[in-house]
Amino acid sequence: MSTTANGITFPRGFKASGLACGIKKQNRPDLALVYSEVPATAAAVFTTNQVQAAPVIISREHIKSGSAQAILLNSGNANACTGVKGLADAKTTAGAVANLLNCRPEAVLLASTGVIGVPLPLPLILNSLSSLTAKLSTSGGAEAAQAIMTTDTFAKEAAVTVELGGREVRIGGMAKGSGMIQPQMATMLGVITTDAPLGPEVLNNILRRIVNQTFNRITVDGDTSTNDTVFLLANGCAGGEEITGGAELEKFSAALHDVAMRLAHMIVQDGEGATKFLTIQVTGARTEAEAETAARAVANSNLVKTAFFGEDANWGRVLAAVGYSGIDFAPEQTEILLADLPVFAGTGLPFCEQTAKSLLQQKEITVKINLHQGEAEATIWTCDLSDDYVKINGSYRT
Helix, strand or coil, X not given: CEEECCCXXXXXXXXXXXXXXXXXXXXXXXXXXXEEXXXXXXXXXXXXXXCCCHHHHHHHHHHHHCEEEEEEEEEEXXXXXXXXXXXXXXXXXXXXXXXXXXXXXXXXXXXXXXEXXXXXXXXXXXXXXXXXXXXXXXXXXXXXXHHCCCCCCCCEEEEEEEEECCEEXXXXXXXXXXXXXXXXXXXXXXXXXXXXXXXHHHHHHHHHHHHHHCHHHECCCCCCCCCCEEEEEECCCCCCCXXXXXXXXXXXXXXXXXXXXXXXXXXXXXXXXXXXXXXXXXXXXXXXXXXXXXXXXXXXXXXXXXXXXXXXXXXXXXXXXXXXXXXXXXXXXXXXXXXXXXXXXXXXXXXXXXXHHHHCCCXXXXXXEECCCCCEEEEEEEECCCHHHHHHXXXXXX
């Protein structure tokens, strides 16, 4: 497996485009299209939030066939909590794209991100679709990745190649996300493409497993969006027999995991106002579920996150978060290390504050928590919480 500086159009048979249609006030790219030259096997995971945006509802229906050919994405407007009109607008955009690409409306998937509760500016989108489809190209992945950004400070793309049975298979992806990140299913918006030949059931199983290991293990602020979606399209343009299992499927899964993990980490690194990338690692748990619960509690603690922003080795906040996480553990058996500095082992340990301050000035910091109860472990990735987060979200709508 080898990585490459590409994105969703790296796999054979995929094109993409992006442009500014006027949804955003600052004439920034806000409309993207991903297209497979042939019908592709499709799988998706969606938000677990009970409040679900119109594009999520429509895409849930369209994905049931296990096939798709295009994905239309917009930023600047979530088309969430917009009632019957929002659903109608979503269906209209899918139908318009289908007409331009000569495919069924059900072969068009939708994703939106942005402000909740504002009607979709349908005329702006419909008037731009001809230009968007005309711009489709194998070099359009970067434009598409930029068009789905909201508060993101950089576009998020990743790609790999992997050799399977003597053939080169490619996987590419793009994602957006910076705030309102605790997916509990997937990233805010993500599209992954591959030219591997895979069936719907295999594709769906792989995507769900990979999402649980990657996108579901990140958090920026503990909020789960109304629009979270990850799509995976496999068009088979690499040729060869369909991959159904065995060593080939394992190698493909490892490559897909690499792409998804890199995209997930980019989202945390680009957390709104973030200055530090934090790895919360819980080991010695009785079950993986308990390890994840404890790690997530620490990762979502505002007190923990602000302590790291202030470069303060306040291990008590870490231990307290494990304590209220709901798992049963013995504090007197627990060990905590901050950036490899032992700070707690059943009781507080003496350490040099100056040394701790220096270690916590690093951009990437690992918190290790050993519960000494078993062999299970889990890792959650998050970021610190700065005053810029408040500034960004205090004026997000206006």
